Amino acid sequence: MLKILYIGDIFGKGGRKAVQKLLPELKKEYSPDYIIGNAENLAHGHGVTAKTLQEMTDAGIDFFTSGNHIWGNGAVHDIFKEEKFPLIRPANYPPGTPGKGHMLVRFGKHNLLIINLMGRLFMTGGMLECPFRGLDAILDEYKNEKLSGIFIDFHAETTAESCSFGFHADGRVSAIVGSHTHVPTADERILPKGTAYITDTGMVGGLNSSIGFDPATTVPDFITQMPKRHTIIETGAMVFNAVLIEINPKTTHATSIQRIQRVVDVS
Numbered sequence: 001m002l003k004i005l006y007i008g009d010i011f012g013k014g015g016r017k018a019v020q021k022l023l024p025e026l027k028k029e030y031s032p033d034y035i036i037g038n039a040e041n042l043a044h045g046h047g048v049t050a051k052t053l054q055e056m057t058d059a060g061i062d063f064f065t066s067g068n069h070i071w072g073n074g075a076v077h078d079i080f081k082e083e084k085f086p087l088i089r090p091a092n093y094p095p096g097t098p099g100k101g102h103m104l105v106r107f108g109k110h111n112l113l114i115i116n117l118m119g120r121l122f123m124t125g126g127m128l129e130c131p132f133r134g135l136d137a138i139l140d141e142y143k144n145e146k147l148s149g150i151f152i153d154f155h156a157e158t159t160a161e162s163c164s165f166g167f168h169a170d171g172r173v174s175a176i177v178g179s180h181t182h183v184p185t186a187d188e189r190i191l192p193k194g195t196a197y198i199t200d201t202g203m204v205g206g207l208n209s210s211i212g213f214d215p216a217t218t219v220p221d222f223i224t225q226m227p228k229r230h231t232i233i234e235t236g237a238m239v240f241n242a243v244l245i246e247i248n249p250k251t252t253h254a255t256s257i258q259r260i261q262r263v264v265d266v267s
Contacts, residue, residue, distance in 0.1 A: 001246045001247065001248060001249075001255065002033055002034075002110055002112070002148055002149055002246070002247040002248075002249050003030065003031065003032045003033050003034075003244060003245070003246050003247075004032060004033065004034050004035075004036060004112075004149070004151060004175065004244070004245045004247065005026065005027075005030060005032035005034075005035045005036070005242060005243075005244050005245075006035075006036045006037070006038075006151075006153075006175075006177050006201060006242060006243050006244075006245065007019065007023075007035070007036070007037040007038065007061065007201075007204060007240075007241075007242045008038060008179060008182070008184070008200075008201035008202040008203045008204060008241040008242060009038045009040060009041050009067075009179055009180070009182055009201075009202075009203040009204065009205070010037055010038065010039060010041065010042055010056065010203070010204045010205075011041045011045055011182070011203050011204060011205030011206075011211075011212035011232070012041065012042075012043075012044050012045045012205065012212065012232045012234060013044065013232075013234045014205055014206055014212075014232070014233055014234040014235060014236075014238050014266055015041070015042075015203065015204040015205045015212070015238065016042065016052060016055055016056060016059075017234075017238070017266035018204050018205075018238035018239075018240050018264050018266055019037070019056060019059050019061070019204055019240070020055070020059045021264050021266060022240050022262055022264050023035075023059050023060045023061070024060065026242075026260070026262075027060060030244050030260075032244065033107070033108065033110065034062050034063070034105075034107060034110075034112060035060055035061050035062045035063070036061070036062065036063045036064070036065060036114065036151065036153070037056060037061040037063075037064055037065075038064070038065050038066060038067065038153060038155075038179045038201075039052075039053065039056065039064040039065070039066055039070075039087065040066040040067040040068070040069040040070045040072075040155075040179075041069055041072075041203075041205075041212065042056065043072075043073050043075075044232060045069075045072075045212060045213075045232050046069055046072025046073055047069060047070055047071060047072035047073025047074075047075065047076055048064075048066070048070065048073060048075065048076055048079065048087065049073060049075045049079075050075065050078075050079060050084070050085070053079070053085045053087065054085075057085065062086065062105075062107070063086045063087075063103075063105060063114060064085065064086060064087040064088070065087075065088055065114065065116045065153035065155075065179070066087065066088065066089050066090070066116060066155075067089075067090060067116075067118060067153075067155035067179060067180055068090070068118060068123060068124060068155065068180075070089050070099075076098075076099070077098050080098040080099040080100075081098070086103065086105065087099070088100050088101055088102060088103055088114065088115075088116045089101060089116060090116045090117055090118035090128070090131075090155055091115060091116055091117055091131075091134055091138060092117055092118055092128050092129040092130065092131045092134040093118075093127075093128065093129075094127055094128075094129065101115065101116055101117070101134075101138075102114060102115040102116065102138050104142070104145070104147075109148070109249075110148035110149070110249060111145065111146060111147050111148050112147070112148055112149050112150075112151060113142055113145070113147050113149070113150045113151070114151050114152075114153075115135070115138055115150065115151070115152045115153070115173075116152075116153050116155065117131040117134055117135060117152060117153075117154055117155070117165075118131060118154075118155040118156065119131060119154065119155065119156025119157060119158065119161040119162065119165070119180075120161070121156070121157055121158045121160075121161045122157040122158060123156070123157055131154070131165060132165060132168050135152070135165075135168070135169055135173075139172060139173075147252055148247070148249035148252065149174035149175070149247040149249060149252050150172070150173040150174050150175075150252060151173070151174060151175050151177075151245075152169065152173055152175065152176045152177070153177055153178075153179055154166075154176050154177070154178050154179070155178075155179045155180045156178060156180055157180060157181065159185070159199050162178050162199045162200070163199060166191060166195065166197045166199075167191065169195060170191040170192060170193040170194070170195045170197075171191075171192075171193025171194050171195060171253075172193075172195075173195055173252075174195065174196065174245070174247045174252050174253065174254050175195065175196040175197070175245045175247065175254055175257070176195060176196070176197050176198075177196075177197075177198055177201050177243055177245075178198055178199045178200040178201060179200065179201060180200065181200045181211070182200075182202060182203035182205065182211040182212060183200060183202060183203075183211070184198075184200055184201060184202030184241045184259065184261065185198060185199040185200045186259070187199050188243060188257045188258070188259045189257065190254055190255075190256070190257065193253075194251070194253030194254060195253070195254060196243075196245045196247075196254035196256070196257040197257070198243055198257065198259065201241055201242065201243050201259075202239070202241030202261070203239070203241055204238065204239070204240045204241060204242075205232075205233065205238060205239065206232075206233030206234075206236065206237070206238060206239075207236075207237040207238060207239040207263055208233075208236075208237065209233045212232060212233065213230040213231060213232055213233065214230070214231040214232070214233050216231070217229065217230045217231045218230055234266075235266060235267055236265060236266070237263055237264075237265055238263065238264050238265070238266050239261065239262075239263055240260075240261065240262040240263070240264060241259075241260070241261050242259075242260040242261075243257055243258065243259055243260065244256075244257070244258045244260060245257050245258075
């Protein structure tokens with residue numbers, strides 16, 4: 001079996017510290033073959049830097065997916081050019097967008113195709129191509145490749161779009177893990193044709209927060225309708241959300257998906 005540990009949106013310094021503190025013991029407990037983390041909020045809640053990616057690489061993460069916030073820090077353009085880190089962005093951005101939307105990684109006896117796609121409903125920008133057709137095109141590109149598994153991070157706002165995408169891909173990919181909302185859903189399961197699925201994995205960030213931000217700086221937005229600068233929670237109790245997926249490399253179908261949630265205190 002091929003075991004993949006996927007870590008939900010890692011939010012700022014507090015999230016990075018939580019990964020550094022918890023990942024070593026999770027590796028001992030679950031013995032994953034490969035570890036993937038969503039990095040779009042790695043650098044103070046907006047984008048990535050080489051330093052923050054290196055921190056997470058040193059902590060044990062093998063590969064990074066992302067989403068619409070990956071562009072929040074200008075450093076990502078140089079990171080994509082240098083290709084030092086295994087980092088991808090949603091594949092359904094228009095042609096010419098920096099970076100790659102999918103990547104084939106090889107480790108041990110395994111060839112794993114990792115794909116990043118983004119939903120279009122209520123997402124900013126409005127220039128995204130269809131993720132459903134985008135997946136079809138990517139799978140066609142790799143149709144002659146011998147794969148151990150196909151893993152997708154589907155970055156989306158609405159549950160309906162995520163669920164529909166899951167059924168569109170069912171049986172053709174090994175796993176679809178959702179990201180973006182930072183709130184974990186309790187619908188992890190194996191879809192009828194063999195694909196592991198969860199609508200949203202959740203995040204790694206402040207436990208008593210509003211998707212990573214201090215509620216004292218988010219609540220006034222809704223009461224006064226006046227924008228306020230939000231403060232990231234970087235110390236105290238952090239929630240760590242992840243999923244562990246087992247894949248049969250002979251069939252590329254998933255055999256199990258387990259939701260993991262831990263709380264850890266960071267200073």
